[in-house]
Amino acid sequence: MNTFFTKSFIVLLVLFFSKLLIASEPEGHIIKISVKGLQEGKMCILANYYGDKQYIKDSAKVDSKGEVIFKGTEKYPQGVYMFILPTKKYFDFIMDAKQQFTLATDTVDLIKNMKVKNSDENKFFYEFQNFMGVKQDQIQPLREELPKLKDKDSIKTVKDKITKIDAEVVSYKETFIKNNPNTFIAKLFNAMEEPKIPDAPLLANGAKDTLYPYRYYKAHFFDNVDFSDERMLYTPLFHKKIKQYMDNLTAQTPDSINVSADYLIQKGKANKEVFKYLVYWLTYTYESSQIMGMDAVFVHMVNKYYATKQAYWVDSTQLDKITTRANTLEPILIGKKAPALNMADSTGKNIPLYDVKAKYTIVLFWEHTCGHCKTAVPKLLTLYENKLKAQGVAVYAVEIDDKPIEWKKFVVENKLNWINVHEMDPYKRAVAKKMYDIASTPIIYVLDKDKIIIAKRLDVDQIEGLIDFMEKKDQPNNKK
Numbered sequence: 502m503n504t505f506f507t508k509s510f511i512v513l514l515v516l517f518f519s520k521l522l523i524a525s526e527p528e529g530h531i532i533k534i535s536v537k538g539l540q541e542g543k544m545c546i547l548a549n550y551y552g553d554k555q556y557i558k559d560s561a562k563v564d565s566k567g568e569v570i571f572k573g574t575e576k577y578p579q580g581v582y583m584f585i586l587p588t589k590k591y592f593d594f595i596m597d598a599k600q601q602f603t604l605a606t607d608t609v610d611l612i613k614n615m616k617v618k619n620s621d622e623n624k625f626f627y628e629f630q631n632f633m634g635v636k637q638d639q640i641q642p643l644r645e646e647l648p649k650l651k652d653k654d655s656i657k658t659v660k661d662k663i664t665k666i667d668a669e670v671v672s673y674k675e676t677f678i679k680n681n682p683n684t685f686i687a688k689l690f691n692a693m694e695e696p697k698i699p700d701a702p703l704l705a706n707g708a709k710d711t712l713y714p715y716r717y718y719k720a721h722f723f724d725n726v727d728f729s730d731e732r733m734l735y736t737p738l739f740h741k742k743i744k745q746y747m748d749n750l751t752a753q754t755p756d757s758i759n760v761s762a763d764y765l766i767q768k769g770k771a772n773k774e775v776f777k778y779l780v781y782w783l784t785y786t787y788e789s790s791q792i793m794g795m796d797a798v799f800v801h802m803v804n805k806y807y808a809t810k811q812a813y814w815v816d817s818t819q820l821d822k823i824t825t826r827a828n829t830l831e832p833i834l835i836g837k838k839a840p841a842l843n844m845a846d847s848t849g850k851n852i853p854l855y856d857v858k859a860k861y862t863i864v865l866f867w868e869h870t871c872g873h874c875k876t877a878v879p880k881l882l883t884l885y886e887n888k889l890k891a892q893g894v895a896v897y898a899v900e901i902d903d904k905p906i907e908w909k910k911f912v913v914e915n916k917l918n919w920i921n922v923h924e925m926d927p928y929k930r931a932v933a934k935k936m937y938d939i940a941s942t943p944i945i946y947v948l949d950k951d952k953i954i955i956a957k958r959l960d961v962d963q964i965e966g967l968i969d970f971m972e973k974k975d976q977p978n979n980k981k
Contacts, residue, residue: 529574530600537607545569546585553740580735595622625686640666696721719750729771755797794835803827840936844922847909860893864946868902869911871942880961
């Protein structure tokens with residue numbers, strides 16, 4: 502009995518002190534970094550990667566011991582961080598789960614001389630960087646030598662050496678992943694991997710399917726990227742792969758981009774922060790795109806993810822602004838029928854836009870008092886008289902100022918011999934400006950014979966090339 506109670510008492514003590522130790526484990530973060538050669542009192546910066554940007558998290562001065570200490574009561578988001586020296590040099594490190602570690606190095610070689618305490622992730626991180634440094638030193642001279650070689654044997658020898666070094670890097674990563682599968686470094690190694698494309702299958706005619714490598718590569722591009730782990734957002738790797746997929750593996754048309762965006766967002770639903778990032782970045786990127794027609798992607802994103810209230814981070818005021826903007830743009834997307842206009846010319850006769858019979862119609866929103874218009878309108882007039890008119894192009898020029906007498910005088914004096922119209926009613930004029938999203942002038946839309954929008958917000962210098970392209974496209978030999 503005595504033995505039993507003694508053992509039970511010991512077990513209780515062990516449990517008690519275990520809980521006490523767990524409870525007393527330091528909260529927040531204490532990151533100590535010392536770089537031999539840094540002057541006391543100099544300011545250093547702690548920053549983190551997020552998407553395609555870097556953000557300052559904290560700053561601290563070098564103390565009398567040569568240390569820089571970042572300390573706080575809260576944990577930082579895990580991921581890849583930067584330590585920026587006063588000289589603007591920097592090195593990356595891993596913000597791990599515990600966030601209670603020390604890094605020590607010197608200014609002679611920040612990476613090679615790095616010593617790590619209390620962080621396995623950072624030990625692995627710097628071991629890999631040093632390994633890669635050695636391999637880079639080995640491979641760089643070979644790559645420089647290769648273009649200078651003439652004979653086949655020498656070229657083959659150098660290429661074989663390069664291949665061998667590349668294989669050693671691959672083997673290093675594979676071995677590390679096998680031995681340390683649960684580390685963040687292993688996850689980064691996995692995400693770096695490119696899809697291994699198998700041999701292309703044969704088509705029915707016996708030829709190889711030449712598009713197979715592209716299709717396979719795109720379909721398997723994210724096989725090794727963990728969308729459920731928000732730490733991936735805090736690395737330079739995740740955004741780079743997203744952008745590569747959208748820019749290089751997706752046809753640059755709104756319809757194709759919408760499909761790719763939905764595919765990524767569906768994968769991002771595995772983690773709410775990853776979902777948030779993808780929805781926000783894709784929406785902002787195509788809202789602010791300078792490429793004509795990409796506003797269709799913005800409208801798609803708003804209709805699918807904001808109007809349906811999936812964008813949980815957006816408050817009601819922001820949501821109203823975003824959806825209002827999308828609702829304004831949707832009727833004037835390329836491929837949509839242009840909103841109807843019915844305004845009076847200088848004689849007071851109403852000329853509906855849809856009554857203009859022309860192969861192409863340029864709708865010009867302008868002001869006779871606008872400085873930019875005084876440059877653009879004469880250029881357009883010269884182009885119209887010398888070429889566009891003969892190509893079946895009409896110009897429907899909408900004056901949006903509220904000074905009709907001065908407008909009429911300007912039209913006559915500058916011999917603007919196209920369709921000139923103006924809306925006297927201020928409310929109707931404001932409605933027309935809103936329908937066509939006119940916040941400044943000049944703004945140019947180009948419509949086809951059915952008044953479908955084929956281009957918008959062009960500079961005058963772009964119009965000639967567009968009409969020539971459309972004319973060439975419509976030639977019988979260019980039709981399928």
